[in-house]
Amino acid sequence: xxxxxxxxxxxxxxxxxxxxxxxxxxxxxxxxxxxxxxxxxxxxxxxxxxxxxxxxxxxxxxxxxxxxxxxxxxxxxxxxxxxxxxxxxxxxxxxxxxxxxxxxxxxxxxxxxxxxxxxxxxxxxxxxxxxxxxxxxxxxxxxxxxxxxxxxxxxxxxxxxxxxxxxxxxxxxxxxxxxxxxxxxxxxxxxxxxxxxxxxxxxxxxxxxxxxxxxxxxxxxxxxxxxxxxxxxxxxxxxxxxxxxxxxxxxxxxxxxxxxxxxxxxxxxxxxxxxxxxxxxxxxxxxxxxxxxxxxxxxxxxxxxxxxxxxxxxxxxxxxxxxxxxxxxxxxxxxxxxxxxxxxxxxxxxxxxx
Numbered sequence: 451x452x453x454x455x456x457x458x459x460x461x462x463x464x465x466x467x468x469x470x471x472x473x474x475x476x477x478x479x480x481x482x483x484x485x486x487x488x489x490x491x492x493x494x495x496x497x498x499x500x501x502x503x504x505x506x507x508x509x510x511x512x513x514x515x516x517x518x519x520x521x522x523x524x525x526x527x528x529x530x531x532x533x534x535x536x537x538x539x540x541x542x543x544x545x546x547x548x549x550x551x552x553x554x555x556x557x558x559x560x561x562x563x564x565x566x567x568x569x570x571x572x573x574x575x576x577x578x579x580x581x582x583x584x585x586x587x588x589x590x591x592x593x594x595x596x597x598x599x600x601x602x603x604x605x606x607x608x609x610x611x612x613x614x615x616x617x618x619x620x621x622x623x624x625x626x627x628x629x630x631x632x633x634x635x636x637x638x639x640x641x642x643x644x645x646x647x648x649x650x651x652x653x654x655x656x657x658x659x660x661x662x663x664x665x666x667x668x669x670x671x672x673x674x675x676x677x678x679x680x681x682x683x684x685x686x687x688x689x690x691x692x693x694x695x696x697x698x699x700x701x702x703x704x705x706x707x708x709x710x711x712x713x714x715x716x717x718x719x720x721x722x723x724x725x726x727x728x729x730x731x732x733x734x735x736x737x738x739x740x741x742x743x744x745x746x747x748x749x750x751x752x753x754x755x756x757x758x759x760x761x762x763x764x765x766x767x768x769x770x771x772x773x774x775x776x777x778x779x780x781x782x783x784x785x786x787x788x789x790x791x792x793x794x795x796x797x798x799x800x801x802x803x804x
Contacts, residue, residue, distance in 0.1 A: 451788040452752070458502065459707050459743065461672025464545055464767070466501035466792075467760050468781045471747055471769035472548040472623070472678075476560035481508060481521020483530040488774070491534055494748030494774055495541035496795055498781035500767070502543050504534075505549035506625050507770055510603070511611040513551030514632065515804040516560040517573035518750040522547070525799075528617045535618035541795065546621030547614045549607055554579035554592045554640070555633025557638045578649065580634050580641040586718045600647060600657055603631070603757065608664040615669055618684065622669055624661055627680040628715030632658045636651060636697065637680075637716050654758055655697050659704050674720035676745070678710035679702050681732040684720045689731070691732055698740035709736050710745040710769060730748040732765040745769050 454466045470491075477486045487504070494502045508514040508521040521527055531547075538545040546643035556577040557570050568574035578599065579592040586721075595603070611622050626632035633645060634640040636654045642648065647656050658677075666675055679719055681694040698709045709734035714722050722728075729748035737744040746765035750756050756768045785792040786803055794802045 451757050453757040453788065454785060454790045454792065455561060457749050459674035460549065462674050463762045465542065466500040466781065467767045468500045469745060469767050469769045470494045470774050471501045472505050472772040475503045476518040477518055478518055478520050481527055483520060483534060484657045485726050488534050488537060488775060493536045493778040494544035495538040497779035498792060501546055501621065502538050503546040503548055503623065506548050509549050509551055509606040512556060512575060512578065514556055515552040516558055517568055518565055521787065522613050523606065524726050525613065528613050543751035546623055547564065547619045548623040548625050550625035551603060551631040553634045554585050558589050565658060579631065580584040583640055585629065599769050602766055605663050606658045607661045608668050611665040612668050614775065621674045621675040622665055623678055624665060625678050625711060626658050627678045627712045632661065633680050633716055635655050637683055639683055639688045639717055647744060651693060651696065653699055661702050662701050662704040663705050674707045676708040676710055678712055678804050680713045680715055681711050681736065683716050684714050684722045687715050691735055695736055695739045698742050702742045703775040710744040710747065711736055712747050730759055730764050737765060753787040757788055766791055
């Protein structure tokens with residue numbers, strides 16, 4: 451079955467096309483990964499995924515979504531991340547890290563603490579973005595980044611990528627989706643700058659391309675670099691799928707190997723046609739028109755659906771998020787549904803259906 455065929459990206463070959471999507475756990479203190487992350491990510495590797503991604507991992511303390519976010523902005527973060535990477539490898543899966551900066555959507559409460567800005571007494575901080583435009587009245591006020599500030603962000607992504615290599619990660623993914631900093635720059639809904647980082651499409655894409663080039667310049671040649679984008683803002687006057695094709699071409703030239711295609715997140719109240727596989731056509735169009743491998747994500751929940759996405763050439767890999775929270779062993783169960791015999795962990799072998 452195509453879903454269980456190998457997939458190669460640069461020097462890495464995945465055992466199947468099933469990828470655990472980055473999912474925030476809001477369980478860190480000062481950015482440090484914990485035993486929760488070890489168990490969470492490790493269990494998905496045990497469950498047979500082809501690649502396991504960490505959650506969005508902040509490249510600066512200011513770039514966290516919440517005070518409890520994962521981080522890789524200092525060398526002290528490396529030790530626990532290396533332990534996690536080592537365990538995931540021991541279960542036969544490579545591990546990727548998603549590098550992120552939350553921009554104007556930073557310093558917010560985690561989901562079980564309520565929505566909106568995290569006040570200083572709860573660990574909140576001042577946030578930055580391309581322009582001094584808050585995401586919503588409930589979110590923090592924003593200071594527009596200076597040119598020097600933009601350069602510092604690009605440098606922070608490169609430094610974080612170096613740490614990721616030291617920690618033993620196999621893939622780096624640049625997070626440019628869901629209304630976070632890099633998406634904020636390329637969407638005209640959140641960028642009203644008039645300098646070289648605003649105005650034209652090329653200018654608005656500039657920081658994303660610079661980050662990709664900076665990361666590509668510090669990681670090994672054989673190491674894949676992926677980028678998650680929001681392919682559309684689902685709003686008139688916003689970022690479009692045609693814009694995304696142009697961005698994907700620019701990122702390909704910058705050394706990006708796969709576009710992980712999501713959507714939305716940059717405008718509160720956008721009307722999004724959510725349904726099973728609703729973002730798959732976006733991945734298919736970028737794959738075809740930009741001639742770059744893509745990943746499909748969003749309400750992909752059953753084996754036949756995932757296999758069809760691969761077999762029909764709509765995407766090269768599928769990324770599962772909430773379905774993997776519900777069932778860490780989804781790949782093993784999907785293989786059985788599709789009639790594919792895959793190896794189970796020897797510790798669980800006596801439970802393998804015959």
